Amino acid sequence: xxxxxxxxxxxxxxxxxxxxxxxxxxxxxxxxxxxxxxxxxxxxxxxxxxxxxxxxxxxxxxxxxxxxxxxxxxxxxxxxxxxxxxxxxxxxxxxxxxxxxxxxxxxxxxxxxxxxxxxxxxxxxxxxxxxxxxxxxxxxxxxxxxxxxxxxxxxxxxxxxxxxxxxxxxxxxxxxxxxxxxxxxxxxxxxxxxxxxxxxxxxxxxxxxxxxxxxxxxxxxxxxxxxxxxxxxxxxxxxxxxxxxxxxxxxxxxxxxxxxxxxxxxxxxxxxxxxxxxxxxxxxxxxxxxxx
Numbered sequence: 207x208x209x210x211x212x213x214x215x216x217x218x219x220x221x222x223x224x225x226x227x228x229x230x231x232x233x234x235x236x237x238x239x240x241x242x243x244x245x246x247x248x249x250x251x252x253x254x255x256x257x258x259x260x261x262x263x264x265x266x267x268x269x270x271x272x273x274x275x276x277x278x279x280x281x282x283x284x285x286x287x288x289x290x291x292x293x294x295x296x297x298x299x300x301x302x303x304x305x306x307x308x309x310x311x312x313x314x315x316x317x318x319x320x321x322x323x324x325x326x327x328x329x330x331x332x333x334x335x336x337x338x339x340x341x342x343x344x345x346x347x348x349x350x351x352x353x354x355x356x357x358x359x360x361x362x363x364x365x366x367x368x369x370x371x372x373x374x375x376x377x378x379x380x381x382x383x384x385x386x387x388x389x390x391x392x393x394x395x396x397x398x399x400x401x402x403x404x405x406x407x408x409x410x411x412x413x414x415x416x417x418x419x420x421x422x423x424x425x426x427x428x429x430x431x432x433x434x435x436x437x438x439x440x441x442x443x444x445x446x447x448x449x450x451x452x453x454x455x456x457x458x459x460x461x462x463x464x465x466x467x468x469x470x471x472x473x474x475x476x477x478x479x480x481x482x483x484x485x486x487x488x489x490x491x492x493x494x495x496x497x498x
Contacts, residue, residue, distance in 0.1 A: 238252060238253060239251065239297075239317040239322065239475060240297060241299055241317050241322060243301065247262065247263060248262045248299075248315070250321075250475065254431075255350060255475070256351075256427050256428040256429055256432075257349030257354070260350050260434060260475075261346045262473075263342075263343070263451075265303065266342040266343070267283075268285050268303075268305055268309075268340075268342075269282055269340050270282075270338070271337065271339045274406045274407065275406075275410060276410065277391075278392070283338055285304065285305045286303070287302070288301065288303075288304075297317040298314070298317070299313075299314075301315065305336070305338055307337070308330065308334075309328060309329065309331075309332075310329050310331065311327070311328045312326065312329075313326050321434075322473045324469075325470050327467075327469075328466065329461075330462065330463060330465050330466075333464075335461070338460065340407070340442035340456065343453065343454075343456070345452050345453065345473070346449065346450060347364055347434065347450060347452055350427055351367040351425050351427065352427070352428025353367060353428075354450065361448070365381040365382065366381065367428075368423070368425040369425065369426070370383065370418050370422065371422055372398070372418060373419060376481075377480075378424075382396070383396075385414065385415050385416060387412035392411055395409070395411030396414055396445070397445050397446075398414045398416070398417065399414075399417060400417050400442075403442055403443065407442070408442065408443045408445075409443060409455075418444050421437055421438065421441050422436070423436055423444040423445075423452050424483075426478055427478070433476055433478045434474065434475050435473070435483055436453070436454040436473050436474075437471060437487060437491060438454050438469065439469070440456070440457040440469065441456055443455050457469070472491075
């Protein structure tokens with residue numbers, strides 16, 4: 207190869223590598239997810255997402271059954287959450303919740319390449335039945351969707367960036383969905399109750415007439431490059447709340463004396479690719495994916 211052609215070849219190769227590097231930087235990369243917990247707020251950090259983090263009120267409340275048409279203060283069970291440990295790389299957190307009826311819930315929370323995983327163990331060491339039927343992680347998505355208080359005075363603008371799977375297909379249904387409910391003890395908001403849960407035992411906000419098709423609720427980022435989706439198994443409800451928040455609320459179903467139950471969840475943080483989300487969901491929650 208002559209010096210001219212060799213130089214030209216090297217130049218083209220270097221240029222192609224530079225372009226590839228630029229393209230790689232522009233494409234969302236799911237790396238470097240870290241987590242923190244302080245003052246009942248679980249924070250998920252990623253340098254590329256709008257706002258740099260997603261905060262979750264973890265946990266907002268533990269709840270009794272019979273809640274759909276009852277004052278909220280009669281539904282909640284007092285609890286205290288304590289930080290047990292966090293590792294040096296800020297990728298694993300252990301929490302302990304103690305409910306006023308004596309129930310203990312241990313939380314193992316881990317950052318992964320595709321989001322954050324949750325493994326819970328609920329124990330009732332007492333000799334009495336616990337009415338702890340469900341609990342609420344409240345995910346604040348205003349900044350992530352570009353519809354936070356700094357961007358708009360419309361506290362419900364974010365719902366148009368939020369989705370569930372209501373129809374019986376794999377296409378996300380953005381809110382407000384068809385047959386939107388508007389009447390309840392407290393308004394606004396929207397609750398979706400799965401088939402296996404008593405409709406008298408969910409949030410006292412407008413209750414959608416149809417059960418969700420999948421146990422997924424999520425939203426798309428302001429720059430449309432990312433999606434966040436929350437999943438729990440078992441779950442009590444999906445809920446669009448009133449403080450620029452969305453919920454997938456996990457189900458406990460009550461605990462008999464000495465009873466222990468396991469619950470698991472995932473908060474996905476991915477490039478905006480719904481088929482990839484559904485493939486991961488089917489892999490990680492195969493029983494729930496098949497049931498729906």
